[in-house]
Structure formats: structure tokens, C-alpha cells
Amino acid sequence: MAKGRRGTIWFSALLQVWLLAACGGSSASPAQSITLYTCVNDTTIQPVVTQYQATHPGAKVALFRAPTGQLNARVASDIRTGGLKADVIWGCDPLTVQDYVAQGLVGGWTPETEIPATVRTPDYVGIAMLYIVAITRKGVKAPASWPDLASAGKVAVPDPNLAASALGALGFFGTKFYANLKEHGAVQVGTPDDVTTGVAQGTYDAGMTIANSAYAAQQKGSPITVSWPKPGAVAIYGPVAISKTTKNAEAAKDFISYVTSREGQTVIGRAGSYPTLPDVAGPEKPNGAPIVYPDWNALTSQKAALLEDYAKIFGS
Amino acid sequence: MPSSRAWLGAALSLALGSAAVLVVIPLAVLIKTSWVEGHDRLADVVSNPGFGSAVVHSFELSAAATLLAVPVGVAIALALRDRQLPGRAFWRAAVLLPLLVPDFVLGYSWLRAYARAGLTSELFGLAWMQIQGPVGVWVIVAVNAVPLVYLIIAVGLATRAEPTTERAARASGAGPATVLRTITLPLLAPAIATAAVVVFVLSMGAFAVPQLVGAPAGFGTITTRIYADLALGSDPQGFVEAITLALLLVVVTLIIVTPAETLLGGRLQLGRMAARDTDWPSSSPTTRVIVTIAMALYLMITSGLPLLALLSASVTRAIGVPSTPDNWTLDNFLAVLTPRTGEALSRSVLLALAAASILLVLGTIAAALGRTRGGRSVSILITLTLVLPGSTLAIGLLIGYGRWLADTVVIILLAYLAKLWALAHRPISAAVDRLPSAGLHAARVSGAGLPTALVTVVVPLLRPALLAAWGVCFLTALHEVTMSSLLYGPGSETLAVVVLNSADLGGVGVTAALSVLITAVVVLPAAALWALGRTGVRRPSAFSPGAWSA
Numbered sequence: 001m002a003k004g005r006r007g008t009i010w011f012s013a014l015l016q017v018w019l020l021a022a023c024g025g026s027s028a029s030p031a032q033s034i035t036l037y038t039c040v041n042d043t044t045i046q047p048v049v050t051q052y053q054a055t056h057p058g059a060k061v062a063l064f065r066a067p068t069g070q071l072n073a074r075v076a077s078d079i080r081t082g083g084l085k086a087d088v089i090w091g092c093d094p095l096t097v098q099d100y101v102a103q104g105l106v107g108g109w110t111p112e113t114e115i116p117a118t119v120r121t122p123d124y125v126g127i128a129m130l131y132i133v134a135i136t137r138k139g140v141k142a143p144a145s146w147p148d149l150a151s152a153g154k155v156a157v158p159d160p161n162l163a164a165s166a167l168g169a170l171g172f173f174g175t176k177f178y179a180n181l182k183e184h185g186a187v188q189v190g191t192p193d194d195v196t197t198g199v200a201q202g203t204y205d206a207g208m209t210i211a212n213s214a215y216a217a218q219q220k221g222s223p224i225t226v227s228w229p230k231p232g233a234v235a236i237y238g239p240v241a242i243s244k245t246t247k248n249a250e251a252a253k254d255f256i257s258y259v260t261s262r263e264g265q266t267v268i269g270r271a272g273s274y275p276t277l278p279d280v281a282g283p284e285k286p287n288g289a290p291i292v293y294p295d296w297n298a299l300t301s302q303k304a305a306l307l308e309d310y311a312k313i314f315g316s
Numbered sequence: 317m318p319s320s321r322a323w324l325g326a327a328l329s330l331a332l333g334s335a336a337v338l339v340v341i342p343l344a345v346l347i348k349t350s351w352v353e354g355h356d357r358l359a360d361v362v363s364n365p366g367f368g369s370a371v372v373h374s375f376e377l378s379a380a381a382t383l384l385a386v387p388v389g390v391a392i393a394l395a396l397r398d399r400q401l402p403g404r405a406f407w408r409a410a411v412l413l414p415l416l417v418p419d420f421v422l423g424y425s426w427l428r429a430y431a432r433a434g435l436t437s438e439l440f441g442l443a444w445m446q447i448q449g450p451v452g453v454w455v456i457v458a459v460n461a462v463p464l465v466y467l468i469i470a471v472g473l474a475t476r477a478e479p480t481t482e483r484a485a486r487a488s489g490a491g492p493a494t495v496l497r498t499i500t501l502p503l504l505a506p507a508i509a510t511a512a513v514v515v516f517v518l519s520m521g522a523f524a525v526p527q528l529v530g531a532p533a534g535f536g537t538i539t540t541r542i543y544a545d546l547a548l549g550s551d552p553q554g555f556v557e558a559i560t561l562a563l564l565l566v567v568v569t570l571i572i573v574t575p576a577e578t579l580l581g582g583r584l585q586l587g588r589m590a591a592r593d594t595d596w597p598s599s600s601p602t603t604r605v606i607v608t609i610a611m612a613l614y615l616m617i618t619s620g621l622p623l624l625a626l627l628s629a630s631v632t633r634a635i636g637v638p639s640t641p642d643n644w645t646l647d648n649f650l651a652v653l654t655p656r657t658g659e660a661l662s663r664s665v666l667l668a669l670a671a672a673s674i675l676l677v678l679g680t681i682a683a684a685l686g687r688t689r690g691g692r693s694v695s696i697l698i699t700l701t702l703v704l705p706g707s708t709l710a711i712g713l714l715i716g717y718g719r720w721l722a723d724t725v726v727i728i729l730l731a732y733l734a735k736l737w738a739l740a741h742r743p744i745s746a747a748v749d750r751l752p753s754a755g756l757h758a759a760r761v762s763g764a765g766l767p768t769a770l771v772t773v774v775v776p777l778l779r780p781a782l783l784a785a786w787g788v789c790f791l792t793a794l795h796e797v798t799m800s801s802l803l804y805g806p807g808s809e810t811l812a813v814v815v816l817n818s819a820d821l822g823g824v825g826v827t828a829a830l831s832v833l834i835t836a837v838v839v840l841p842a843a844a845l846w847a848l849g850r851t852g853v854r855r856p857s858a859f860s861p862g863a864w865s866a
Contacts, residue, residue: 042817062806065817069546070802073707076555077714080349085722099550137636154432159531161544187448187532194528197424197824200636202433220634221643303548311366315534 033060034251037075037086039068040128040238040273045090047271052258059251068092068164075100083245087252090127090240090259093164094296095303097124097239106241111253113260118293119237119276126237127259129274129282131211131291132169133233135196138223140205145230146177153205155186156195160310163191165210167307168236171299172292175309188314200224212272215284232290237276323766328690331681338734339697342712343566343704346559349715354556361560366536373530374520374537374565377453381519384458386512388614389465393473394500395607398599407611412463413619415788416835418795418812419460421626421827423528426456428625435625438638449533456525459618461518464739465511467788468746471781472507475747492599507746513576513699514742517569521703523798538565539705546707562708569703570696577692630828648829657814664794664811665837667725671732672740672790678733679740679785680778683748695741702738706798709735714803723805731799736792740785747781795834 038045042065049061064086066074071091078084084105091097098121101107107123119126134149136142143149157178158166170178178186187204189195195207196214200222211233214226240259246252258264265275269282299306354361361367395401396408417425429435430444437443446452481503485495501508523539531540538561545558599607628639630648637643682698685691701709713731714722721727755777759769775782797812804813815830 064805066801067547068550069543070707070798072548072550072555073546073558073711073802074714075550076552077711077718080715081718081722096550103552156532159544162547164548167548188534189532190527193823197635200634201428202636203427203431217635222634222636224636307548308365315366315369 032056032058032248032251033062034087034246034248034255035062035064035085036088036090036255037064037071038090039066039071039092040090041065044128044268044271044273048259048264048267051267052255052264055263056254056258059254061255068096069162072096075105079103079105084243087243087246087248088240088255089243090238091124092130092238093168093236094121094124094126094239095164095167095300097241098296098300100241104244106243108244109242109253111257111260113257113277114262115260115265115276116278119239121239124239124241125256125260126239126276127265128238128268129276130165130236130238131228131233131274131285132165132192132208132236133211133214134206134227134229135199135209135214135224136206136227137199137202137204138225140225142225142227143206143229144227146173147180148229149206149208150181150184150186155181155184156189156198156204156207157181157186157314158192158195158208159188159190159314161307165192165234165236166208167303168294168296168299169208169234170306170310171294171296171302172234175306175313178310178313182313196222196224211274211285212283216272228286228289228291230290232292235291235293238273320760320766324685324688327681328685328688331678331685331694332690334678334733334737335694335697338730338737339701341716342709342734343563343700345716346563346708346712350556350560350563353552354560357553357556358560361557366541370536370538370541371564373450373526373535374539374568376450377457377522377526377537378516378519380454381458381461381522382512382515384454385461385465385515386508388458389462389511390469390501390504390508392462392611392614393466393469394496395611396470397473398604398607400599401604402608407615410615410619411466412787413615413623414460415463415791416838417623417626417831418797418834419522419524420528420797420816421831422460422622423456423525424629424824424827425622425626426452427529428629429621435621435628448529450530450535453526453530453535456529457519457522458515460525461515462618464514464518464788467784468511468514468743469504469507471743471747471784472504474780475777509576510742510746513573514702514738516572517699517703517738520565520569521705523705542705542708559708559711562704565703565705566700569700573696573699577696626828626831629824630832632825635824648823648825649833651823651826652815652829652833656809657811660809660811660814661837663725663808667729667732667810668790668793671729671736671793672786674729674733675736675740675789676782676786678737679744680782682737682741683745686745686748695738695745698734698737698741701734702736704735706731706735706796707802710799710802722803723808725808728800728803728808728810731803732789732793732796735796735799736789739792740789743784743788744778744781747778791838794838795831 036049045063045065049063053059053061064071064074068091075084075086075089078086089097089100089106091100097106101123110120110122110125113120113125115125115127119129134143134146136152140153143152149155160167160170189198192209193213195204195209196217198204199207199209200217211226214224218224218226240256242249242252242256259268262277262280265277265280269275269280272283274282274285392411396404396411398404401407414422426447427434431447432443432445434443444452482495482499485499486492490498521539522537523543526535526537527540527543530537542558542561545554545561548554629635631644631646632639633643633645633647682691682694685694704712710731713727713734717727717730721730755773756769759773760766764772795812796810797816800810801813801816804810811834812830815826
């Protein structure tokens, strides 16, 4: 595949750079090294990987991190070119990982852990939690219960087609709740982060977003209030699962055991995500804050119908 | 000495070979996936209630953006021809500003500038409430396309062969409007048509702006549907639907571009040597004042305020607090400038340099093949990867070459080449279309080999076009994120991937800091080179304003 002399020179120069980089990086023994696919953001995943490698001499984690859409595309491409390249997948919501289980890609093993059964199945274990909370711009009355959100001014909701956390909320609330919001003038934006940005900036008065994103903005000084309206913030757990075709099963199990252990959960909590082990400290959460859980099993089968009904409300 | 025919044959096989690797194989992979796994579901995809409106919205967006961007770009290119225009060098550089801002922050910068509680609302109590909706999407996508139109028209003008025709008309008593209507615009027709095709295709594939600005008004396009399908694409259906929709974009592009290419067919063949456009008659002082004010206003609205909004976000500690000195911070920049990003930055610069340089060769070859049948096929083919959303193009490359190239910088480079080839090709072809053949012919008759003839006769005339093509590709590759974030592996992270992975597109301050940093990476060396050029060291630089349309 020649591309002219100049092109060839560039091409071979790049190839050399890449080969050098590749050789330099492969000092660890291959048996101890795993590939991890995740959509958890760098703030959380980097400290977890660093701590794991530091406390497990010889272990090496090759990381691919991307937003859910790209992660799905990567997995789908892997399947079509000889199989999943990851040994472990750490997803951001149960639906995505359940889909992988249904395709026979991951699952079949979970470690011994104290993590509650509510965020576990025989195929995966929830290791980090997202909470859908309400945020209001300063000066706007915070909703005491979710239905109050409709009267909080101009409201923004995240798109359940883009963010599984938003889909979890849709699963919990049902379409009537959104129809009422829409009647009161609510709009749908992209991701929960878009909601946080929009409310902080004043484009909207209130919205639904994830707690990490809201508290992070608040701590920096954005003029917003975070509330956990009744009956509760909607909890979405991010599960970890082992590949069914991994060639490094021992190393993969070792990593999963670590992130589900008290030690691993503590690192996750310090890194800014909510651990699923109940008594491990995580980011800010009011004492006794009410929490509700969507019925993920029901959601798996109702997803398509639910999104179709939802599209009639905020449809494009 | 090989004959012209042999050279042409070699160029054609190189172009077709590259098109096979960069376009045909990835597309074939996508078609196969879509057909094998989804042909029985095609009816479902098409009959889905949101599908019709997405198609209509995509068409509306492309049509509106083309109708807005092309006249504005042409007008700016013509206005900036006047060498007496005050601050001409500055205007010519400033017009290109939108190219520096990645798509994914463009929409944000406009919202921050003009939406409710935005900059204009803080300063003057004025907000543009319709910005979040179809009109806002049209305007922002169009404004972002204006620099490309400007470049294509400006290089068309720079390679001009007939300024004398216009002067003759003026001398014979024709008014400026008559000259414009009867001489300038008709002679520019190929460049204008080229620009229109580029804008139409680019807008059809635009994703980030419709997603951020259009979504709140329920303005979904084919590209936003593709993204939603991928986000829910952990089940095979969503994945296959995304690919099928992307292929639909390709079909639509084929339907639009093929006739356009055929209509563009009759290239202007001029017998005379090109003359330098130095003696273009200046306009009247009044016109100059009006043009200056219009340029200043346009740039203030389309680049000045949005960029100011971005800059203020990058130095402000939190979103929603006033950007006053006691709220200023360098934290966002510190988050961007870590050892990891340093390594990624050098990799990104190297990748962008490699991509732009290879694309210069590929773009020139495609343009040189011109309107031969082979050339026309290549130019249509490479337009198809321009319209493919980055995510689906990356999937095609990953399925096509992932077995051998996954996780390497080579596959990222292939993605840049595939995506940007058309952007390199179009400005060069707009210039080539206006290139007189007499000089080349004379050189060949006098015994010069084709390469010598090209280097001594054609390249100097094409220099503005080559610099424009190189610059556009370099800038776009430097801040590319969609494809890189799907294709990277350990050790091949690009700058945008590292920065956005930590911010997940939500950390607006960090993202804004990234844009400012990228701008600095580009502007500082360019300014230095320009200063060097000004102090007498004659060195052409892609970014010295004079070089864009020498």
C-alpha cells in the first residue's frame, strides 16, 4: 500500500515509533496481564488500576476506556473479528452488561463478596453506583418529591437513548411522569452532564442528573443545589464481569476479586464513585438519603416499548 | 523517460489502491454486516416513527447550511481580494478561526455566548431563545463551514488565470456589479459548486452540533439516531441499525454527489499563463469602509463572542459563576497539562502531521486525475467516507483491519486519511480546475519530464491550495476525537482522547482549556513563522495569512 515516497517515509517512521512503544511496554509476564474495557471515567478508573498494580506485583492492566456508545461499538467490532479482546468488562449499567451476558460474551463467574445481592447476579457484580438526583439553580425551590420537579421552572432531563442512567430513571418513573414534565415545559438534552452544565449555567432552572456530576460542579462553586427527592434517588449500578473466552482467567478473577473486596471498594470510594459495599465511604451523600431501585429484569424486556412510548413525549 | 500516460497510470493505480484500502473495504465491511445481520429488519428501521423526521431534518440541515455558508464564504473571499482593505491580513487569518475549535465545543461556545443566561444576556440583557432548535443548528453548522468555502473560493481566485478579463470589462465601462455577475462568478462556478458539495456532505454528517443544540427542541437527525443506536447498542439490533443508518447516509450522498460530479464535468480550460492577481482594481473608499465594518461585525458574532465565551469558561473555576478575576483559575489547564497528556499531545501532533502530509499527496493525485473517469470515481468514493459519521467509519476500519492493526496508531492514521481525504482533495481540485494547461504543455514540449514540469510549473501556482488543504487536514486531525476514542489502545491515546476520557465531555472547563491549548499549539508557531516572514526571511507558512491566497 504505497502512498508516494513522502507518505512511505511518514508511514515507516510512525510504524517504528509504534513498534518501539509496543516493545517498551511489554515487560510484564503475559500471564499476569489483562485487558479491561470500561466506560467508568478516568477519575475513578486510573486510581483503581494504579492501586491494583501497586498491590499486586507483576499484574498489569491494559485499559480501554470510552463512553458507552464507543465501548459498545468496540465490543461489537471485536465479536466480528475473532472474539472479545477484553478479559474483564466494567460497565456503567446492568442493562448493557446483561446484553453482553445474553450474547454469551461475559459472565458465568462471580467472586465471594460482601456486596449485597440486590446489585448482583450469577454473572456480574455491581461495584459502583450512580444516583439520579434533582438539581436546581440557586434561587429555585428544590423539589421535596419528584413530582414537584415539574413546577421548578424550565426543567432539563437527560436522554434515556444516550445514558443508561436516564433509562433506569425512565424505567422507575414510567412515561406518565415525563409526560407531566413535558406539559410543564421541560426539555430533553443529551447526557446527565449536559443537564448539570445547563442548570449550572442558567440555561435551565432545574433538572435530573447523576449525583457525582452535580456534587463535582457544586464543590467547584457552581450555583446549584442537589436534592434527593422522595421516594428517592434512582440507583443504577455499574457491574464488573469476566469474559467467557478469556485466556487469562486467573488474572481476570484476581482483578475482579480485588474491585469487589473491601480494599478495592475503598479505592473506588476515594476516587469519587459511590461504592456498592454499604459501609464503605464514598462521595457526598446526605444521611438517610432515600434511594429507590429500578426493576432491571422487567426493564430488559420492556426497554423497546418504553423507549417507543417515551419518544412520543420528547420525540424527535 | 516515462510518458505522461505512464505517470497517469501510476497515479491512477495509487489513487484507486488507496481508495480501496481507505473507502471500499471499510464500506464493504459495513454493507456486509448490515446485510448479513439486518436485511430482514430493514423494513423496521425505515418504518420507525422517528426515522422519517430524522431524514427530513438531515436534509433541511444540509440544504440550509449550504444556502447560508456558500454565499457568505464567496462574499468574504471576494471582499478580501481588495489589497487596500484595512487589516486585510488580519481578516484573512481571522476568517479561519472556527477551524481551530473542535466540533464538540463549538455548540457549547455558541450556547454559552447567546443562549439564556449566556454572555450577551449578561452584558446586554439579550438572549437568542431560538438558538436551541433547528435554526440554531443550521446557523452554527453553516458558520463552521464558511472557512472551508472561503478557502476553496480563495484558492480558486488565487489560481486565477484571467484577472485581465475583469480589468478589461471595468475599463470598458462595466460597473462592479456587472463584472461580478457576468465574469467573476461564472468563472468561479466550478469552485462554488465544489464548495457547495463539501458543505452539503459535511452538514449531512454533522453530529456534535445537532446533538447538543438541536436535541432540546426535539430536532433529531440521522447522525443523532446513529449515536443513540450505538449508545444502546450492547444488543446486536442497535448496532446493526446504527450501521444501516450510516449506510443510508452514504446512499443519500451518492444520489446527491454523483450528478453534481457529472455536472461539474466541463472544466475550464484556459490557454493563457496564469497572471498574478496583484493588480485587481481596488474598490472605492466607501465600499472599503462598509466591507470592513461588515467583516468586523460578522467575525465578532460568529467567532469573537463564542471564542470569548470559551476562553472565559477555560479560566473560570466553575460553570455558572461570573468570570471575574477572583473566580479565575488555572486548574482546567493543569488538568489538561499532565505527563500523560504531554505524551498524547506529541503523538497527536505527529499523527496530524503525518495525516496532513500524506493527504496532501493523496489529495493532489485525486485532483490531478481530475475529470477522467477514474478520477471522478475516486472523488465520489472519498466523499462517502466524509459523510460517514466517525463512529461508523471507525467500526468499518476496526472490523476490516482490527485483526492486524487494532490498538496501533496506524489504524488511527488510516481513519484520519479516510475521513479527511475529500477535504484535502476539494481545495486542490478547485484550484486545478482553473489551472491553465499551456504552461505545463510548454514545459513538456521543451523536454521536461512530467515530474519536473509539475514541480516547476504547476506546484508554484497550486501552492495556496496545497497549503490550505494541508492546514485544514492538520487542524481537523489534531482535535479529532470520535474515531480516536474508538480506535485507540494502550500506548496510542491521542490528546483529545486523554483529555475527554477524564472529563467525559461533561467537564466544560477542561474541554474549553483543551480547545485553548490546541489553538495555542497551532497559533503560536504560526505567528512566529509569520513574524519571521515579516522580518525578511522569506519562508512560506501554511498559517501566515498571506500564504492562503498568495
